[in-house]
Amino acid sequence: MIISGSEVGSGAQSDVTINDEVATKVAAVKRCLQIKCGTVASLGLNLLKRQKASIDDRYYFEEDTSDLAWLLSHRPNDKMSAYDFLFNMIYLKEMTGNSYIYPLYEGGEIKQLILLSPNSVTEDKENLYLDVHDTVNNIYNSQCLRSDLIIIRNMSMDGGYTGISTLHFAANTIGISYKTDQQQKSMFTPGSMLRGFITGDSAVQQGFGRLQDKQLKDVSAQIRTAIRSGSWLNYLPGTMKYVPTGISAADMQLLESKKFTVAEICRFFDVPPEQVFQETSTNYKGSENSQTVFMTSTLIPMLRQIENEFEDKLIPRSMAKKYRVRFNLDNYYQSDITSKANYYQKMVQSGALTPNEVREQEGRAPIEGGDEVFISCNVAPITSAKIKGETQPAVQPNGPQADPNKSLDGKNQNTK
Secondary structure: EEEOOOOOEEEEOOOEEEHHHHHHHOOHHHHHHHHHHHHHHHHHEEEEEEEEOOOOOOOEEOOOHHHHHHHHHHHOOOOOOOHHOOOOHHHHHHHHOEEEEEEEEOOEEEEEEEEOOOOOOEOOEEEEEEEEEEEEOEEEEEEEHHOOOEEEEOOOOOOOOOOHHHHHHOOOHHHHHHHHHHHHHHHHHOOOOOOEEEEEEEEEEEOOOOHHHHHHHHHHHHHHHHHOOOOOOOOOOOEEEEEOOOOHHHHHHHHHHHHHHHHHHHHHHHHHHHHHHOOOOOOOOOHHHHHHHHHHHHHHHHHHHHHHHHHHHOOHHOOOEEHHHHHHHHHHHHOOHHHHHHHHHHHHHHHOOOOHHHHOOOOOOOOOOOOOOEEOOOEHHHHHEOOOOOOOEEEEOOOEEEEOOEEEOOOEOOOO
């Protein structure tokens, strides 16, 4: 039996138990989570309904206005907005391995989508039912079918029954990074920490016995406490001296290894290192390419998984061709003004969008004549090129209709 919740791993070389609280104290982990959760949440999940076009027997999809559409795009439940809902759904997927969403129905109509709290679902792949015991949301159901819950799983190792958190796979790397941060704190607190040895002055007193050893330990403890308190002046007995040492080679290697652990953490979370502010020499084009790679290799598979799960659990099979659940991928590039402008320009010139549709996406009022569709033919109305298969008469560059009986000088060739 597997209990859903935070996967706990132990770094073999770090001697620290890795859970979500420890992991998020590592800057690279927090940044990776912020990127994945925030990006998915900012795209927005929409319910689309198929509509019949006015031309021929074609169809298109537009945003629906039903109660389910409101739950997906605005407020899934009384406690969360749509953004918080998606953000925490991905967070639980990454950090616990499974996100469970309980559709709450009243009178046969869906009223809320409840994101169940961690450790509230017990799964047994040999049992048909799941046991839901969520004291936070006050939901209790010991006979819950898998088909009754929307389940977003992380990578699974038991045939897809239960997901395993990213922390489980990255425990050693995160543990090393966490211990590196702790070691840095020890090295530089309360500033440039002095390091060295307290020893006896061999010129004054030869040899050490039990009494001298105990005195060295006591004096060392007093000096250590004084340095950590930020004291600038400290006292040593006349028979003792301080031998300073610098940062050891192991400490230098520990600091140098931080950049490599950041890259490893990025690999586990499938996030480009450039997006966690790792030092790179990439230019703007390289950064743009990393955004594209992040979308195609990381986001697209995850978004498709979510879309498919919501469609399967919320849309009956008889209505599957009429409704779709989709993320709005246009929001992914909204911060890149140049790319967005080029996209709009090509869409308008190819007749895919009208100027007013572009203005609507930008939150601007429509203009007169902006509903006309254009194609790239020195920018002319699309109806001027071809109407229902009838070719328009040839037009000379200067405007008059061409006459095959006239030469280029305008004289009739049939006149003698």
